[in-house]
Amino acid sequence: MHPRDLSDHSQYVPGRGVEEVARDRGLDPDDLIKLSSNENPHGPSPAAVEAIREHADRVHQYPKSSHTDLTAKIAEKWGVATEQVWVSPGADGSIDYLARAALEPGDEVLVPSPGFAYYGMSARYHHGGVTEYALDPADGFAQDAETVLSAYGGERIVYVTSPHNPSGSTMPLDEVKAIADATAEDTLVVVDEAYGEFADVDSAIPLVDERDDVAVLRTFSKAYGLAGLRIGYSVVPEAWGEAYARVNTPFAANELACRAALAALDDEAHVTESVETAQWAREYIADELDAPTVESAGNFVLAEVGDAERAADAAQERGVIIRDCTSFGLPNHVRISTGTREETREAVERLNETLADLGLGVRA
Numbered sequence: 001m002h003p004r005d006l007s008d009h010s011q012y013v014p015g016r017g018v019e020e021v022a023r024d025r026g027l028d029p030d031d032l033i034k035l036s037s038n039e040n041p042h043g044p045s046p047a048a049v050e051a052i053r054e055h056a057d058r059v060h061q062y063p064k065s066s067h068t069d070l071t072a073k074i075a076e077k078w079g080v081a082t083e084q085v086w087v088s089p090g091a092d093g094s095i096d097y098l099a100r101a102a103l104e105p106g107d108e109v110l111v112p113s114p115g116f117a118y119y120g121m122s123a124r125y126h127h128g129g130v131t132e133y134a135l136d137p138a139d140g141f142a143q144d145a146e147t148v149l150s151a152y153g154g155e156r157i158v159y160v161t162s163p164h165n166p167s168g169s170t171m172p173l174d175e176v177k178a179i180a181d182a183t184a185e186d187t188l189v190v191v192d193e194a195y196g197e198f199a200d201v202d203s204a205i206p207l208v209d210e211r212d213d214v215a216v217l218r219t220f221s222k223a224y225g226l227a228g229l230r231i232g233y234s235v236v237p238e239a240w241g242e243a244y245a246r247v248n249t250p251f252a253a254n255e256l257a258c259r260a261a262l263a264a265l266d267d268e269a270h271v272t273e274s275v276e277t278a279q280w281a282r283e284y285i286a287d288e289l290d291a292p293t294v295e296s297a298g299n300f301v302l303a304e305v306g307d308a309e310r311a312a313d314a315a316q317e318r319g320v321i322i323r324d325c326t327s328f329g330l331p332n333h334v335r336i337s338t339g340t341r342e343e344t345r346e347a348v349e350r351l352n353e354t355l356a357d358l359g360l361g362v363r364a
C-alpha cells in the first residue's frame with residue numbers, strides 16, 4: 001500500500017533555522033544571524049503578541065467571529081466586498097484555495113522561473129500541470145507582459161510575483177493589465193504581493209475590482225511579522241466570492257492567528273518600522289556587499305557570488321545563515337534577507353570576509 005505516484009512533486013526547501021545550524025556547526029545560537037527566510041527582524045507586532053495572550057484561554061472554541069472580523073477589516077482596508085476576501089493559513093493557503101477553485105484535472109498553471117516553488121507544488125496536488133516562463137538574470141529578472149505572454153499557452157492560472165522572490169523585481173500594473181487583456185477569458189492572473197508592503201509600487205488590488213480575471217495574494221508573514229502563525233489572504237473577483245465556502249479548509253485560519261492579524265493591522269508603527277528597516281537594509285547590502293546584486297523591492301537582496309553552495313556554507317561557519325539559491329535554479333546566487341540595521345551591518349562584514357576567503361564575489 002503506497003501513496004499515489006508523487007515522483008513529479010518537488011519538495012519545498014525552506015531556509016535553514018538557527019537551532020539546526022547551531023547544532024550542526026557547534027555554534028552558539030545567539031551568535032547566529034538568520035537571514036535566510038525573509039522573516040521580520042523586528043519580530044511580531046507587540047499588539048499582536050498581546051492579542052494572542054489575551055485570547056489564549058479561548059482556543060477551545062472554533063474561530064468564527066475572529067475570522068469574520070478579520071475578513072471585514074481587510075475588505076475595508078482595500079475597499080472591496082467581504083466576499084472577495086479569502087482569509088487563509090498563509091498566502092500558501094490561498095494558493096491552494098485558488099487551485100481548488102480553478103483547476104480541473106490536467107489544467108495548467110504558468111509560473112515564473114526562477115520562482116516561488118509552492119505555485120507548482122499546489123497545482124500538482126490538485127492534479128494540475130505546470131509550465132514556466134523565464135525571468136532573465138542578465139536583465140535583472142525584469143518583469144513585463146511580453147516575457148510572460150511569450151510562454152503563455154492558455155493556462156488556467158498565470159502567476160506573477162511582485163516583488164518577485166528571489167530577485168526582488170516588480171511588475172508595473174500596466175503590464176499586469178496587458179497580461180490579463182491578452183490571456184483567455186478563463187485565465188486568472190494571480191498577482192502574489194507577499195512582499196507588497198516593502199515596495200514603492202501600487203498594489204494590483206484595485207484591478208480586482210475593475211475586472212473579473214485578476215486576484216491578489218497578501219500575507220501577514222513578512223511586514224507584519226506573523227510567519228509562525230500562518231495567516232494570509234487573497235482578494236478575488238466578485239464572481240469568485242461564493243466559491244470560498246466550497247473550497248476552504250474549515251477553520252484553517254486559526255483563532256490566535258486571526259486575533260493577531262486584527263491587532264497587527266492596527267499597529268501602523270510596527271509595519272512602518274519594519275518597512276523602513278527593510279528599505280534601508282536592502283540599499284545597504286547593495287552598496288556594501290562585495291558582489292553584484294539585483295535591485296530589490298522586497299525585504300531581501302539577491303547577490304551573484306559565483307558558487308552559492310560554497311558561499312552559503314562558509315557564511316554559516318561565520319555565523320550568517322543566508323539562502324543558497326541552487327534550489328531556485330540559481331547556483332551562482334544567494335538571497336540575503338534584510339535584518340535589523342545592526343544585524344545587517346554585521347552580516348555584510350562577515351559575508352565580505354567569507355567571499356574574500358573563498359575568492360568569490362567581487363563587484364562588476
Ligand SMILES: Cc1ncc(COP(=O)(O)O)c(C=O)c1O
Pocket residue numbers: 038089090091092093116161164165192194218219220221227230231232
Ligand atoms: C512569493 C511568496 N509568496 C507566498 C509566500 C507564502 O507566504 P505565507 O507565509 O503567507 O504562506 C512566500 C513565502 O516566503 C513567498 O516568498
